[in-house]
Amino acid sequence: MRLWKILGIGLLTIMLSAQLSFAGPTYDQVMESGVVRVGIMTDSIPGAFYNDKNEWVGFDVDIAEEVAKRLGVDIERVAVTNRTRITFVQQGRIDMSVANMTHTRERDRVIDFSITYFFDGQKILAPVGQYTDHKDFVGKRIATMQGTTSEINIRNLLRELGDPNYAQNVISFQRESEAFQALKLGRVAGWSTDSTILLGYAAQEPGKWELVGDFISEEPYGIGVPQDDSAWRDAINFALQDMWKDGTYMEIYNKWYGPDTPYYFPMTRQIEVWP
Incomplete structure (x- = not known):
């Protein structure tokens, strides 16, 4: 009897735990x-x-x-x-x-x-007056955001434009501020992500940065x-x-x-x- 009581309590505990784990939508x-x-x-x-x-x-x-x-x-x-x-x-x-x-x-x-x-849509941000078209970035390093569609899109664009080192030339960052800092320090030629994010950071230094070329993708x-x-x-x-x-x-x-x-x-x- 004691054994059945223990088993019953154990079964009830398991059922309650399952209910809590799947507690509804x-x-x-x-x-x-x-x-x-x-x-x-x-x-x-x-x-x-x-x-x-x-x-x-x-x-x-x-x-x-x-x-x-x-x-x-x-x-x-x-x-x-x-x-x-x-x-x-x-x-x-x-x-x-x-x-x-x-x-x-x-x-x-x-x-x-x-x-x-x-x-939104993806673009490339770069110093004013240095680039006019996407093809100008072939062979140059571009910052982007790690684990995003932007990362995939910019690699595909550089590959389509004939950059033999397209994978290595895409430098991925976890934080937007880190990517912008890399651009400001000249570690990359451009930064590519959603255009509104680029506009947001460019506004911190008016007249210094511009979006280059058409949209790379729709977002x-x-x-x-x-x-x-x-x-x-x-x-x-x-x-x-x-x-x-x-x-x-x-x-x-x-x-x-x-x-x-x-x-x-x-x-x-x-x-x-x-x-």
């Missing part, structure tokens, strides 16, 4: 706790960065805050990088990643994404969310669409990318809105 957890954990970058001007007053600000910060507001929950900001913004979603350390992340098919295999909430940003949780994904999508319809999205956009900002980037597309 993200939407239910967030609504129950009243807090959404959001992965946000810290070094991506003007998307998400620390300003001169040491305030964590930016376009992505404001988007995340507004989504949380419309969901009726508080926000817990979690710092992420290019390397952790996906793994933190997979590990359950954050509920969504608002981190200038391009929605790609490869990434979609491991996490899900919201509708596109920002449209549609999506909010990263856990796999197979449609209720949570829909809640975020509805919040984004409502923000677009009532004008809040454009208010945030113009605050950071409007014509009166140092980061002017004209809006060229509309967010997907469902009837």
Whole structure:
């Protein structure tokens, strides 16, 4: 009898542990706790960065805050990088990643994404007057961001342009500030990543830097969310669409990318809105 009692307690413990491990979809957890954990970058001007007053600000910060507001929950900001913004979603350390992340098919295999909430494209930043075309960078070193679509795209571009050392000439950095520092010190001829990030850093030294050539790629940003949780994904999508319809999205956009900002980037597309 004693043995059966011990076995029963053990089985009950295992069942409770399993229930806690699979405690339900993200939407239910967030609504129950009243807090959404959001992965946000810290070094991506003007998307998400620390300003001169040491305030964590930016376009992505404001988007995340507004989504949380419309969901009726508080926000817990979690710092992420290019390397952790996906793994933190997979590990359950954050509920969504608002981190200038391009929605790609490869990434979609491991996490899900919201509708596109920002449209960017990759370019190359270089000293004013030194380069006029992409082909001018053949044989030269270019900085980019480690573990990103930018890293893949710039390597492919140099290879297509005939650079025999295209792989070695792409120097990858984890932080945007490190890549910009390499450019300023002349360790690289250019820096290639999403154009709005380049504009953000170039604005720190007006008149010294310029974007060279056409867009290398299109970079549609999506909010990263856990796999197979449609209720949570829909809640975020509805919040984004409502923000677009009532004008809040454009208010945030113009605050950071409007014509009166140092980061002017004209809006060229509309967010997907469902009837």
